[in-house]
Amino acid sequence: MNKLGFGFLRFPMENDEVCYDILTPMVDAFFAGGGRYIDTAYPYLNGKSEEAVRKTVVERYPRDSYILANKVPGYQVKEREDLYRMFETSLRRCGVDHFDVYMLHWLNEKHYAMAEQFDEFAFLRELKASGKAKKIGFSFHDTAALLDKILTAHPEVDVVLLQINYLDWESEGIQSRKCYETALRHGKEIVVMEPVKGGTLAKVPEAAAKILKKIDPERSPAFHALRFVQSLPHVDVVLSGMGSLEQMQENLLPVEPMTDEELVLLHRAAMAIDKATAIGCTGCGYCLSKCPQKIFISRYFRLYNEGQQKPSQAWKLKPAYVEASKDRGKASDCIGCGVCERSCPQMLPIREYLVKVKEVLE
Ligand code: SF4
Ligand code: SF4
Structure with a gap:
C-alpha cells in the first residue's frame, strides 16, 4: 500500500528559483514508484509551482497518467469574475484543459463567509458540469463543527483536503481526528496535507527520535509520520512536499498499517515532541x-x-x-x-x- 501524493509547494528551490535538476528526477521517481496524484494551487510560489507542474509533469507525461489537483484562493476575490480569471490563469500556467480535482483553497470561518458571499460553490459546480473540473472540493483549516456545517450546506463537494498528522490527531486547535470523522460521516474522499506538519515531524527532538527508532530503526521520523496517516483506512491520498530524491524514494516504500503497539509508541513520541516544542509553527510563511x-x-x-x-x-x-x-x-x-x-x-x-x-x- 502507498497513498503518496506529490505536493508542489515545498520542493527544492534556490534563490527563489525552482531547482529543476533535482525536481525532474524526483517526478520521474514518483511516477516510476506508482505515484499519480499531483497537487498545486494558484497562489503557491507566485505561480512557480504551477509552472513547475507544466514543465516536469504535463509536458513529459500523458494527461491520463496522472491526477492533477489545483486550488483557487477564493479569499482574494474582489468580484466574482476574479474566480474565472484565476481558473484560466491556472489552466494556462499548468498547460492543461481541465483539472481532475479543483478546490477552494483554505476554507476557514472568514474565507467560508466570502465563499458564500461570492457564490463560489456555484462556480465549482459550473466547472464540474462543463467537464473542466472532474471533482470539486476545498482545503480546510478550522474546527470540525465548521466542516460539518459546510458539508451539510454543500453536499455537491466530492473531496476535502484536511490537515492530519499524529501530533495534531487529538489537538483542540487543528482537530485532525474530529475533522477526519466528520468528512467520513459525510462520505467524502479525504486527501491529507501536512502529514509531517511542515517538517516538524521530520526533525524531532532526541527523546522522540529514540522512541521512533523502536518502531523501525532503519526509517526516518518523517516516514513514521507518513505511515501513520497512510494507515487511516479512509484516507485516499497523502500529500507530501519533498526536498530530495532520497526522501521521495523512502516515501514511496510500501507501508503496512501500524499495529496497536506501534501506535502506542507513536503516541509517546507525540508527547515527547509536544513537551519539547514550545511553538508549533510549521514554517508555512502565510503570515x-x-x-x-x-x-x-x-x-x-x-x-x-x-x-x-x-x-x-x-x-x-x-x-x-x-x-x-x-x-x-x-x-x-x-x-x-x-x-x-x-x-x-x-x-x-x-x-x-x-x-x-x-x-x-x-
Ligand atoms: S506562524 Fe506563520 S509560518 Fe508559522 S504556522 Fe503560522 S502562518 Fe505559518
Ligand atoms: S505587527 Fe501585526 S502582523 Fe506583524 S507580527 Fe505583529 S501582530 Fe502580527
Missing part, C-alpha cells in the same frame, strides 16, 4: 507577507524552539537572530495589529509568542 512590520515570524519561532530543545546550544541563537532580523522587523517591533494571526493555519497566538521571542533572543 509573513501580511505583517506591516516585516517581522520574520517563522524564522524567529524556529530559533526560539531550537533554544528550548537544546539549551546547551542557546548561545548560538542570538547571533542567528541578529542576522535574521538585519533587514526585517524584530519581535519587539510588533505593533499588535493581529493581521498575522488571521492568516495562520495553525491558529497560533503569534503576538503572545513574539513577546517570548523578544525576552529570550533580544
Whole structure:
C-alpha cells in the first residue's frame, strides 16, 4: 500500500528559483514508484509551482497518467469574475484543459463567509458540469463543527483536503481526528496535507527520535509520520512536499498499517515532541507577507524552539537572530495589529509568542 501524493509547494528551490535538476528526477521517481496524484494551487510560489507542474509533469507525461489537483484562493476575490480569471490563469500556467480535482483553497470561518458571499460553490459546480473540473472540493483549516456545517450546506463537494498528522490527531486547535470523522460521516474522499506538519515531524527532538527508532530503526521520523496517516483506512491520498530524491524514494516504500503497539509508541513520541516544542509553527510563511512590520515570524519561532530543545546550544541563537532580523522587523517591533494571526493555519497566538521571542533572543 502507498497513498503518496506529490505536493508542489515545498520542493527544492534556490534563490527563489525552482531547482529543476533535482525536481525532474524526483517526478520521474514518483511516477516510476506508482505515484499519480499531483497537487498545486494558484497562489503557491507566485505561480512557480504551477509552472513547475507544466514543465516536469504535463509536458513529459500523458494527461491520463496522472491526477492533477489545483486550488483557487477564493479569499482574494474582489468580484466574482476574479474566480474565472484565476481558473484560466491556472489552466494556462499548468498547460492543461481541465483539472481532475479543483478546490477552494483554505476554507476557514472568514474565507467560508466570502465563499458564500461570492457564490463560489456555484462556480465549482459550473466547472464540474462543463467537464473542466472532474471533482470539486476545498482545503480546510478550522474546527470540525465548521466542516460539518459546510458539508451539510454543500453536499455537491466530492473531496476535502484536511490537515492530519499524529501530533495534531487529538489537538483542540487543528482537530485532525474530529475533522477526519466528520468528512467520513459525510462520505467524502479525504486527501491529507501536512502529514509531517511542515517538517516538524521530520526533525524531532532526541527523546522522540529514540522512541521512533523502536518502531523501525532503519526509517526516518518523517516516514513514521507518513505511515501513520497512510494507515487511516479512509484516507485516499497523502500529500507530501519533498526536498530530495532520497526522501521521495523512502516515501514511496510500501507501508503496512501500524499495529496497536506501534501506535502506542507513536503516541509517546507525540508527547515527547509536544513537551519539547514550545511553538508549533510549521514554517508555512502565510503570515509573513501580511505583517506591516516585516517581522520574520517563522524564522524567529524556529530559533526560539531550537533554544528550548537544546539549551546547551542557546548561545548560538542570538547571533542567528541578529542576522535574521538585519533587514526585517524584530519581535519587539510588533505593533499588535493581529493581521498575522488571521492568516495562520495553525491558529497560533503569534503576538503572545513574539513577546517570548523578544525576552529570550533580544
Ligand atoms: S501582530 Fe505583529 S507580527 Fe502580527 S502582523 Fe501585526 S505587527 Fe506583524
Ligand atoms: S506562524 Fe503560522 S502562518 Fe506563520 S509560518 Fe508559522 S504556522 Fe505559518
